[in-house]
Amino acid sequence: MELFPYLSALLIEEVERRPDKVVLRTRVRAASGSCRCGQSSARVHGRYVRKLRDVAVGGLGVVIELRIRRFRCENTACTAVTFAEQIVGLTTPHSRQTPLLRGVLTRIGLALAGRAGARLASAVGITVGKDTLLRLVRALPEPEVGEVEVLGVDDFAFRKGRHYGTVLIDMATHRPLHLYEGREGEDLAAWLRDHPEVQVICRDRSSGYAEGARIGAPQAEQVADRYHLWANLGQAVEKTVNAHRSRLAEPPSEPADTPDEPQVVQLPTELKIVTRLREQHAADHELWQQGMSKAGIGRKLGLHQATVRKLVNAPSADDLVAKSLQRAHVVDPYVGYLHRRWNDGVSNPGRFAGRRGGGKMGPRPSGTPMHL
Ligand SMILES: [Zn+2]
Numbered sequence: 001m002e003l004f005p006y007l008s009a010l011l012i013e014e015v016e017r018r019p020d021k022v023v024l025r026t027r028v029r030a031a032s033g034s035c036r037c038g039q040s041s042a043r044v045h046g047r048y049v050r051k052l053r054d055v056a057v058g059g060l061g062v063v064i065e066l067r068i069r070r071f072r073c074e075n076t077a078c079t080a081v082t083f084a085e086q087i088v089g090l091t092t093p094h095s096r097q098t099p100l101l102r103g104v105l106t107r108i109g110l111a112l113a114g115r116a117g118a119r120l121a122s123a124v125g126i127t128v129g130k131d132t133l134l135r136l137v138r139a140l141p142e143p144e145v146g147e148v149e150v151l152g153v154d155d156f157a158f159r160k161g162r163h164y165g166t167v168l169i170d171m172a173t174h175r176p177l178h179l180y181e182g183r184e185g186e187d188l189a190a191w192l193r194d195h196p197e198v199q200v201i202c203r204d205r206s207s208g209y210a211e212g213a214r215i216g217a218p219q220a221e222q223v224a225d226r227y228h229l230w231a232n233l234g235q236a237v238e239k240t241v242n243a244h245r246s247r248l249a250e251p252p253s254e255p256a257d258t259p260d261e262p263q264v265v266q267l268p269t270e271l272k273i274v275t276r277l278r279e280q281h282a283a284d285h286e287l288w289q290q291g292m293s294k295a296g297i298g299r300k301l302g303l304h305q306a307t308v309r310k311l312v313n314a315p316s317a318d319d320l321v322a323k324s325l326q327r328a329h330v331v332d333p334y335v336g337y338l339h340r341r342w343n344d345g346v347s348n349p350g351r352f353a354g355r356r357g358g359g360k361m362g363p364r365p366s367g368t369p370m371h372l
Pocket residue numbers: 035036037038039073074075078079080
């Protein structure tokens with residue numbers, strides 16, 4: 001009993017060691033039981049055996065067989081005619097594990113979730129299904145959010161391009177506080193109204209969160225978070241450098257008098273957007289020719305349905321390039337560069353030469369000037 005203080009209310013009548021487990025046959029020491037109405041009773045109505053699983057001992061799982069009595073309730077005002085005895089600290093109605101085992105399984109579930117958790121449990125002598133582990137984790141009470149002074153808010157993809165959610169983070173502890181479906185500012189405002197202590201909100205530059213933060217926490221200062229500042233700066237630099245590429249001098253080529261050192265080869269660079277269009281078009285058409293559905297292609301390549309349709313319908317990658325060139329606002333910064341590349345004949349790769357037809361740009365002898 002000193003080894004198992006949580007079994008002190010029980011009399012262990014027999015211990016049986018089987019090849020795969022240890023079985024403890026027990027009954028309750030007390031002479032009477034208490035009904036949920038508070039009345040105690042010693043009038044036994046019947047008995048049955050209940051089984052509880054416990055943590056492993058010596059590498060073997062433990063099963064506690066409890067000989068449970070059902071008592072008659074003698075309180076005439078009580079709606080229960082009979083009641084089964086419960087052992088404080090050991091059983092609750094319908095439980096099939098001891099609190100100790102339940103605690104161990106919950107920790108395993110938190111660390112490894114379903115499948116991996118079930119594998120680890122089996123290695124330490126506990127047979128448990130993945131669904132049981134997940135159920136234990138879900139049954140845990142939500143941790144207290146507490147006071148949040150600096151709140152981070154950002155979106156995340158359940159499925160890229162399709163389905164988004166929002167995560168709120170305590171920037172002091174980097175602990176996630178709350179998740180919700182969608183990216184609506186109204187939902188952010190609702191959470192903020194319950195947290196008037198928030199002083200600073202770090203967010204991306206979307207207008208939804210800005211509006212939600214303004215309505216829900218007018219007292220808080222809004223700042224752009226470091227990630228988005230770096231990302232936006234990177235994009236701006238890339239755009240600017242691309243716009244001025246044609247004016248950048250090529251680095252002077254080194255004299256080839258050091259044969260041991262590898263030579264730096266200057267490869268022609270294509271605009272990122274054009275490269276990506278070509279790659280997507282090729283991948284998309286390959287899958288389409290294999291008979292995959294547009295929805296299937298979208299899932300496989302992580303593209304929106306409308307993008308897949310656009311790619312499938314374009315007979316050649318050059319059609320797509322032409323279309324994106326028509327979107328003047330996107331291309332404006334690159335006009336000088338594109339013009340130069342076009343006149344160099346770069347946008348006419350041999351790979352697609354045989355598959356043209358009906359394209360807006362059409363075949364074009366190298367050297368024909370393009371007017372944008
Ligand atoms: Zn009662």
